[in-house]
Amino acid sequence: MPLEGLLLDMDGVLFHGTKPLPHAISFLRGISPSRYLLVTNNPSRTPEEVAERMRRMGFEGVSPGRILTSAQATAEWLAQRKREFRYFAVGAAGLHEALSAKGVPDRQRADYVVVGEGTGLDYEALTTGINLILKHGATLVATNPDETVDAMRNGEHVILPGCGALVAPFAVAAGVEPVVIGKPQPLLYEMALERLGFEASHCLMVGDRPDTDIAGAARLGMMTALVRTGRFAVGDPWPQGMPRPTWDVTDLVALKTLLEKRFPDVFSMAC
Numbered sequence: 466m467p468l469e470g471l472l473l474d475m476d477g478v479l480f481h482g483t484k485p486l487p488h489a490i491s492f493l494r495g496i497s498p499s500r501y502l503l504v505t506n507n508p509s510r511t512p513e514e515v516a517e518r519m520r521r522m523g524f525e526g527v528s529p530g531r532i533l534t535s536a537q538a539t540a541e542w543l544a545q546r547k548r549e550f551r552y553f554a555v556g557a558a559g560l561h562e563a564l565s566a567k568g569v570p571d572r573q574r575a576d577y578v579v580v581g582e583g584t585g586l587d588y589e590a591l592t593t594g595i596n597l598i599l600k601h602g603a604t605l606v607a608t609n610p611d612e613t614v615d616a617m618r619n620g621e622h623v624i625l626p627g628c629g630a631l632v633a634p635f636a637v638a639a640g641v642e643p644v645v646i647g648k649p650q651p652l653l654y655e656m657a658l659e660r661l662g663f664e665a666s667h668c669l670m671v672g673d674r675p676d677t678d679i680a681g682a683a684r685l686g687m688m689t690a691l692v693r694t695g696r697f698a699v700g701d702p703w704p705q706g707m708p709r710p711t712w713d714v715t716d717l718v719a720l721k722t723l724l725e726k727r728f729p730d731v732f733s734m735a736c
């Protein structure tokens with residue numbers, strides 16, 4: 466099987482917060498931009514903001530077009546279902562920006578109540594959302610299923626509520642299950658593969674989470690590589706019931722060595 470394209474998760478694979486992981490910069494520099502996409506469940510930042518943050522970390526030449534967020538995938542999915550969809554969104558600026566590029570905000574007659582990560586959830590937002598769902602038939606949509614998100618605040622690691630937690634009050638109050646867009650659901654991967662133009666079986670997903678990155682990609686028939694530099698550390702036992710990745714490696718250095726042997730052309734296309 467040839468290896469034509471790579472999808473890479475970002476946090477825990479390429480960097481932690483604002484610190485690049487060892488050898489991540491050279492790993493990415495070695496791959497032709499037409500062969501990779503960076504895919505993230507985090508809907509809070511726009512691709513432009515992510516690219517700029519990466520540039521400040523030392524990743525040169527990563528254009529916003531190489532980045533696909535769950536907010537963009539959500540907006541794309543909604544636009545495919547209904548042109549000029551109306552929405553009520555709760556979440557960070559990146560979500561609002563992605564949705565407003567394809568739809569119209571409307572807190573009275575929204576077709577979709579969309580929940581992402583970040584601030585915005587309060588009593589009024591919850592009230593608006595559940596009334597739209599229960600009285601106007603709006604569909605509840607979550608950008609991603611993560612219960613929590615790792616973040617750095619003033620140099621300290623903190624755990625923030627993820628979209629899975631933030632969408633729960635809407636789901637409970639309205640008695641509905643949300644449509645979930647991000648990993649491990651297939652939509653984000655499918656959009657990324659379409660953008661790259663390669664078949665799933667010819668692409669490799671590189672991630673740090675067995676339950677999202679690896680499980681979702683494996684279901685689509687992609688090759689998978691788990692790097693133990695994020696949520697999952699060297700020595701952690703494999704979680705029960707999770708599909709094993711094609712390759713389980715310590716870090717990107719180990720992965721690069723392995724890929725160079727197996728697919729010699731992957732790292733020779735760039736520069």
Ligand SMILES: [Mg+2]
Nearest residue numbers: 474476477673
């Ligand atoms: Mg990650």
